[in-house]
Amino acid sequence: MARRNREPDPDEVAAYNEAVREQEEYEETVRRRKRNKRIVIGTLCTLLVLALAAAGVTTWFVGRVSSNIERIPGAFDIPDEQRPPAAGGDAVTFLLGGLDGPDEVDVYEPGAARTDTIMLAHFPDGRDHGYLVSIPRDTYVEVPGHGENKINAAYSLGGPSLFVRTVEQLTDIRVDHLALIDWNGFEQLTDELGGVTLTFDEPTVLADDTTLPPGRHTLDGEQALQYVRERKDLPAGDFDRVKRQQNYLRGLMHELLSAGTFTDFGTMNGLTEAVGQAARVDEDLGAFDMARLGMSMRNLRAEDMTFLTVPTDGTGWAGEQSIVVYDAARADVLWQALKADDMDSYLADNPDLVTGQQVN
Known part of the structure; x- marks a missing residue:
């Protein structure tokens, strides 16, 4: 996507600082009323949900993020009778897709890109926990109107709405919002945060063939991108890459929630630009919805997120395609448990x- 970097406007700086001051006063009031109940911002359903749930400076930050993020048209152009029923209570589900083409996030074109990263982020009624379930890209499933295929082909064949419909048909869970992620955008986000710190207990190979020794490392944007992209030299291939992506997102959450991230205008200004580089969201997720979502997740901490991968039964072949075999029996129990x-x-x-916490 086109970059939107610009110098901070003095009026924005003043408005931001005033919002921080008001938030600090509010938090002091909360501390007096509720011992030890600190407001911790957001979650991730990835970068996006975490960032949108961010900080007490909701009005300024959400307004900036909302204006920076481009929208996905027609994501839910699906007849209602072909969709699962809406969840009861206040549960919310996001579908996240990481695209693989050179201009992957900007405009949908048939056959131009596939969703090489697929994650379903679910937050139950009460928002005291979150679950992020990864679906390997080669999982062989029914794509409505196109027969059986790898799940990552759904977006390529029919765009955002077919992607949503395929996942809804597979899980019987209604998707409330869609976010399309550009991993290249995460490079800028990582750099804006000063890096993401991860710990490895053995040598860790990156996609550019460099190797990080065991120990604690603060990855810059380029290193983080190479970490989440590596697949070929990993023992379990794409299964291990999925875990790397989850591990990176968990580390990103900790960095975003660290002290000072949301009280420095320069950092906040850079973050709003980086979020716009990293993702697009459906047209139904407006600024008000982002603010409401952020408030509902204000007590959710990074450690309240559980990362897991959908059950599979190894790999196999469909004609000349190498596929991941979907374990429907165990997976159906998972989806029911989520609901x-x-x-x-x-x-x-x-x-x-x-x-787990240790992913090399």
């Missing part, structure tokens, strides 16, 4: 699906 807010028992029975 019923019964994930604790499901995860206790399926600990192998959870991405």
Whole structure:
């Protein structure tokens, strides 16, 4: 996407500083009324949901982010009878797609790009926890109107609405919002934050063939991009890349929630530009919706997110295509558990699906 970098306007700086002051006064009032109940901003359903839920300076920040982010037209142009019923209560579900073409996020063109990253981020009623479920790109599923195919082909064949419909048909969960992510945009976001710190317990190979030794590393934007893109030299290929992407997002959350991130105007100004570089969202997610979403997630912490991968049954072949075999029996139980807010028992029975803290 085209960059929008510009010098901060003095009036914006003054408005931002005033918003910070008001927020600090508000937080002091909250501390007096509610011991130890600090307002911690947001979550991720990735970068986007975290950033939109960000900081107490909701009016200024959300307004800037909303104006910077481009919209996805027609994401939900699907007959209502072909969609799952809406979730009860205040649960919300985001579908995240990371595209693979050179101009991947700007405009949909048939066949121009596929969704090489697919994540379903679900926040139950009450918003005290979040779950981010990755679906490997080569998972072989039914694409409505196109027969069986790899799930990443849905966007290429029919654009955002077919992508949404395919995931809804697979999961029987209604998608409330869609975000299309450009991993290149995460490079700028990482640099704006001063890097993302990750710890490795063994040598870690990046996509540019460099190797990081064991230990604690603060990855700059380029290193982070090479970390999430590597696949060929990983023992489990795309399965391991999925875990790397989740691990990076978890590290990004910690950086975004760190002290000082939302009280420095220069950092905030850079973040709003970087968010616009990294993602587009559906037309139904307006500035008011972003602010409301942020308020509803104000007590959600980074450690309240659980990252996991949908159950699969190894790899196989469909004609000449190498595919990931979808484990429908276990996956159906997962989707039901998400809808019923019964994930604790499901995860206790399926600990192998959870991405741990140590990902090389």
